[in-house]
Amino acid sequence: MDDPVANALKKGSLDMLVLALLEEGPRHGYEIGKLIEERSGRALRFHVASLYPALYALERKGLVAGSWATASSGRRRRCYRLTRSGRKTLAEQRARWREFSEAIDTIAKVSYA
Amino acid sequence: MRDFTGIVRRNLGRLPLAPEREEEIVTELAQQLEDAYREAMTRGLPEARAEAEAMTQLGDWEKLRRSIVTSEKGSKVLWPHPWAVPRAVSWLALAIVAMLCLVPGFREALRQAPSAWFAERVGVTESTLRELAERGQRQHDARLVAFAALHTEDQAEADRLAEQAAAMDPSYTWVGSRLLWFRAAPDDSVKWAKRLIAWDPDNAVPRIFAAQPLFLTAVAEGSPVPKSMDPQLARLAEKTDWGRQMQAAFDAPRFDTYEAQRFELDRSVLRELEGENSKSLVAYASIFAGYPDLLQALHYGSLVTESLGPEAERAGNNDEAARMYWSVARFGQRLEESSPFVWNHMGARRLEATAYARLAALAERKGNTQEAAAVALLQERVERLNRESDEQRQKARASRWDSNERAAVVACVAAWLVMLSLIGCGFWAGLVAFRRNESALGGWPGALAMASSYAPGLLLGACAVLYSVMEPFLRSPFDFATRATLFEEIVPFWYAYWRGWDTFGFWRMHYIVQHMLWPVAASVIVLIAGMTALRWVGRTRTQKVQVE
Numbered sequence: 087m088d089d090p091v092a093n094a095l096k097k098g099s100l101d102m103l104v105l106a107l108l109e110e111g112p113r114h115g116y117e118i119g120k121l122i123e124e125r126s127g128r129a130l131r132f133h134v135a136s137l138y139p140a141l142y143a144l145e146r147k148g149l150v151a152g153s154w155a156t157a158s159s160g161r162r163r164r165c166y167r168l169t170r171s172g173r174k175t176l177a178e179q180r181a182r183w184r185e186f187s188e189a190i191d192t193i194a195k196v197s198y199a
Numbered sequence: 200m201r202d203f204t205g206i207v208r209r210n211l212g213r214l215p216l217a218p219e220r221e222e223e224i225v226t227e228l229a230q231q232l233e234d235a236y237r238e239a240m241t242r243g244l245p246e247a248r249a250e251a252e253a254m255t256q257l258g259d260w261e262k263l264r265r266s267i268v269t270s271e272k273g274s275k276v277l278w279p280h281p282w283a284v285p286r287a288v289s290w291l292a293l294a295i296v297a298m299l300c301l302v303p304g305f306r307e308a309l310r311q312a313p314s315a316w317f318a319e320r321v322g323v324t325e326s327t328l329r330e331l332a333e334r335g336q337r338q339h340d341a342r343l344v345a346f347a348a349l350h351t352e353d354q355a356e357a358d359r360l361a362e363q364a365a366a367m368d369p370s371y372t373w374v375g376s377r378l379l380w381f382r383a384a385p386d387d388s389v390k391w392a393k394r395l396i397a398w399d400p401d402n403a404v405p406r407i408f409a410a411q412p413l414f415l416t417a418v419a420e421g422s423p424v425p426k427s428m429d430p431q432l433a434r435l436a437e438k439t440d441w442g443r444q445m446q447a448a449f450d451a452p453r454f455d456t457y458e459a460q461r462f463e464l465d466r467s468v469l470r471e472l473e474g475e476n477s478k479s480l481v482a483y484a485s486i487f488a489g490y491p492d493l494l495q496a497l498h499y500g501s502l503v504t505e506s507l508g509p510e511a512e513r514a515g516n517n518d519e520a521a522r523m524y525w526s527v528a529r530f531g532q533r534l535e536e537s538s539p540f541v542w543n544h545m546g547a548r549r550l551e552a553t554a555y556a557r558l559a560a561l562a563e564r565k566g567n568t569q570e571a572a573a574v575a576l577l578q579e580r581v582e583r584l585n586r587e588s589d590e591q592r593q594k595a596r597a598s599r600w601d602s603n604e605r606a607a608v609v610a611c612v613a614a615w616l617v618m619l620s621l622i623g624c625g626f627w628a629g630l631v632a633f634r635r636n637e638s639a640l641g642g643w644p645g646a647l648a649m650a651s652s653y654a655p656g657l658l659l660g661a662c663a664v665l666y667s668v669m670e671p672f673l674r675s676p677f678d679f680a681t682r683a684t685l686f687e688e689i690v691p692f693w694y695a696y697w698r699g700w701d702t703f704g705f706w707r708m709h710y711i712v713q714h715m716l717w718p719v720a721a722s723v724i725v726l727i728a729g730m731t732a733l734r735w736v737g738r739t740r741t742q743k744v745q746v747e
C-alpha cells in the first residue's frame with residue numbers, strides 16, 4: 087500500500103481494529119497482528135513498530151489491560167483484554183467510523199457490488 | 200533457536216522506563232519474534248531463513264524505541280528529540296574544538312573573540328602593564344615604564360608613567376607624545392606639546408599640538424569652510440600665538456610622530472615578554488595617538504598661500520613672500536615623507552602644489568624664467584602624483600581596506616556565533632549531565648534541548664571560520680620592518696574588528712549590502728535547497744515506514 091491517504095486511514099484505524107479484536111476476548115500481540123492480516127485478506131498488515139506502541143498507548147489510556155498468563159504450551163504470554171472504558175471508546179469509534187464512511191460513500195458515490 | 204530476548208535487549212538499548220516495565224516490553228517483543236520464527240518453521244522453512252523472516256518483523260529499532268517511549272510517556276517531545284543531533288556527533292565536534300585549542304594561532308584567535316563582543320582591544324592586560332611599570336621602577340629601567348605609559352588605558356596613569364620614564368631617562372621623553380591626541384582635552388596635549396618642543400625643538404609635530412587648542416576654539420566659533428575662515432584665521436594668527444606656533448611648525452626641519460621609536464620599544468618589550476613569536480596586538484594600539492589633526496596645518500598653509508604671502512607680495516616683500524611659500528612647500532614634502540596615511544599625503548601634496556603655483560608666478564614676475572619653469576615642474580609632479588595617488592587610493596581602499604573590513608565583519612559574526620554557541624553548549628552539556636535519564640522534555644525545554652544539540656556543531660563551524668579569517672591578521676610585530684607597513688597590512692582589519700558590534704551598525708548596512716549581498720543570497724538559496732531536499736527525504740522515508 088503505497089498511497090499516503092490509504093496509509094493515513096490505516097494508521098488512524100489501528101486503535102479501533104485492536105479494540106474490536108479484543109472485544110471478542112483476550113489476545114496477545116502476535117495474535118492481534120495475525121488476525122488483522124487474515125481478516126483483512128492481507129490488505130492490512132501492521133508492523134511491530136506500529137502495533138506494540140499502539141497497544142502500550144491504549145493500555146496507558148486505560149482502554150485495554152495487559153496481564154501475563156501461562157499458555158497451554160507452558161509459555162508465558164502477555165494478553166490484553168478490553169476494559170469497560172475501552173468498550174465505551176470502541177462504541178464511539180464505531181459510530182464515528184460509520185458516520186465518516188457513509189459521508190464519504192455518499193460524496194464519492196462508492197457502490198458495493 | 201536464537202536468543203531473541205538478547206537480540207531485542209541489545210538493539211533496543213536502555214529504555215528510560217521503570218526496569219520492570221522495560222523487562223516486560225523486551226520479553227513481549229522477543230516473544231513476537233519467537234512466534235514469527237516458530238510459524239516460519241511450521242511452514243517448512245529452514246532454520247536460518249525462519250530466523251531471517253522473524254527478524255523482518257522489526258525493521259528500524261530506533262523508530263520502535265521512540266514509538267514505545269512516546270506511547271509509554273504520552274509525550275511527543277522526546278529527549279533526545281528526533282531532530283536533535285546525535286550526542287556522539289556533538290561530542291565529536293567538541294573534541295575537534297578541544298584539539299584545535301592545541302594550535303597556538305587558534306588560541307590567539309579565541310583570545311581575540313571577546314574584542315568583538317565588548318568592542319574592546321585585547322592586548323597586554325592592565326595588570327601586566329602595572330607589573331612592568333613597577334619592575335621598571337625597581338630596576339630603574341625606563342624602557343619598561345615607557346612601554347606601560349604607551350599602552351595603559353588610563354590617561355592619568357599614562358601621564359604619570361610618561362613623566363617617570365622621562366625623568367629616569369630623558370631619551371624617553373618622546374613617550375609623552377602618546378598624550379598628544381587630537382581629540383584629547385587641550386590641557387593634556389598642551390602640557391606634553393610644550394615639554395616636547397623644549398626637548399625636540401626641530402620637530403613640527405609638538406608645535407602643531409601646541410597650536411591646536413587655539414585653532415579648535417576658532418573652528419568652534421567660525422565656519423568650517425576654509426575660504427570663509429581665512430579672515431578669521433588671519434585675525435587668529437595676528438592676535439594669538441597660533442600663527443607663530445604654526446609658522447614654527449612649518450619651518451621645523453622634521454615632522455616626526457616618533458613612529459620608529461614606538462615601534463622599536465613595543466618590539467623590544469614584547470620580545471622580552473612573549474618572545475619573537477608574540478602575536479600580541481599591543482603594538483597596534485593607539486594607532487592615531489601622536490598624529491596631529493592636519494586640518495589646521497592645511498588651513499594655515501592656505502592662509503599663507505592665499506592671504507599672508509600675497510599681502511607680502513603686494514607690500515613689495517617678494518623675498519618674504521617666497522620664504523613663506525617655500526616653508527609651506529617644504530612642510531608638505533616633510534609631511535608626505537613621514538606620514539603613513541594616504542590622506543595625509545594627499546593634503547601634503549595639495550599644500551605643495553598651491554605653494555609651487557605661487558612660487559612659479561612670483562619667479563615669473565621677477566623675470567626668473569628658469570626658476571619659474573623648475574618650480575612649475577615640481578608643481579606638475581605633485582599634481583600628477585596626487586591624481587595617481589587618488590586612483591591608487593581608490594584601488595588600495597578596494598583591495599586592502601575593503602577586504603580587511605570585509606574579513607573583520609565575517610570575523611565579528613564568527614566571534615558572536617562562538618559566544619552564542621558556547622552558551623548553547625553549556626545548556627546542552629547541562630541537559631546531558633542532569634537530565635540523562637529523562638525520556639521527554641515537554642514544551643520549551645524540549646525545543647531548547649533540540650536546538651542546543653546543534654550548538655557544538657555550530658561552535659566548531661564558528662571557530663573554524665573565526666580562525667581561518669583571522670589567521671592572516673594574527674601576525675607578529677616582528678614580521679614587519681616598520682609600523683607603517685604593519686598599519687597598511689593588518690591594522691584596518693583590527694580597527695574594524697575592535698569596533699565590535701558597531702561594525703554592524705546601520706551606517707555600515709550599505710556596505711554589507713553592497714559587498715555581502717551575493718554571498719548571503721547564495722547561502723539562502725543553498726539553505727532553501729537543503730531544507731527542500733531534507734523535507735523530500737523525510738517524506739519518502741515516512742511513506743516507506745508506513746508501507747512496512
